[in-house]
Amino acid sequence: MEATATRLFLPLRLRPPPRRPAAGGFRWRSAGPRRVRVAPPRASLDSGSAAVLLDAAVAGTTGYSPASYYTSLGLFVLSVPGLWSLIKRSVKSKIVQKTFVKEGGGTTAPNQVAGEILSFFTRNSFTVSDRGEVITFEGTMVPSRGQAALLTFCTCISLGSVGLVLSIAVPEGGNSWFWLMTLSPLAGVYYWTKASRKEEIKVKMILSDDGNVSEILVRGDDVQVEQMRKELKFSEKGMIYVKGIFET
Known part of the structure; x- marks a missing residue:
């Protein structure tokens, strides 16, 4: 009897109460001798809140400075x-003055060069209005389609x-x-x-000491001057002409 009474009055061993998780922290669960770390539940956004945040982000990145x-x-x-x-400017003349020489740098007889120049301007409906040291050609420019x-x-x-x-x-x-x-x-x-207009082209031939043509001075509309250079195969003095990719 005494042994039984003594056993009844022994103090009981109580387990400590479970610890409560701190706000915003992690919750610990006891699983025997091991403790398992459990992450807190993640907050979720509904579709409406996500759309509002996305619109705000896009607006912030695509703005511009007024x-x-x-x-x-x-x-x-x-x-x-x-x-x-x-x-x-498309209906006005652009007057240029250029000095040409025969391609290859050779010299030619004055009569031959004058005949080639006269033939070119005649084909383009120009007439000779003044003869002398400087020959003046007059003609009418027609519009180009x-x-x-x-x-x-x-x-x-x-x-x-x-x-x-x-x-x-x-x-x-x-x-x-x-x-x-x-x-x-x-x-x-x-x-x-408005493109139809009267044009004047002035041509002067400079002779060398042997009586041949060394240079040809031309002053007039840049379109006619360039066309003359191409057809008569002249080269601008001091320059090397390089053909374009569309030229034959």
């Missing part, structure tokens, strides 16, 4: 008058760029700004009606 935008717009507007300048088509194309591209800029600067107009491109044929019409 100062740089309006600076670029101002420079573009200032360059637009260059289009009108291009159209006006290729030039009119090229001018119309360049104008169409330029007006398309203007429409693009205006659609960004003034979005109220929408795509209607691109209707400006329909005005491009007017540039070709302007060229076709």
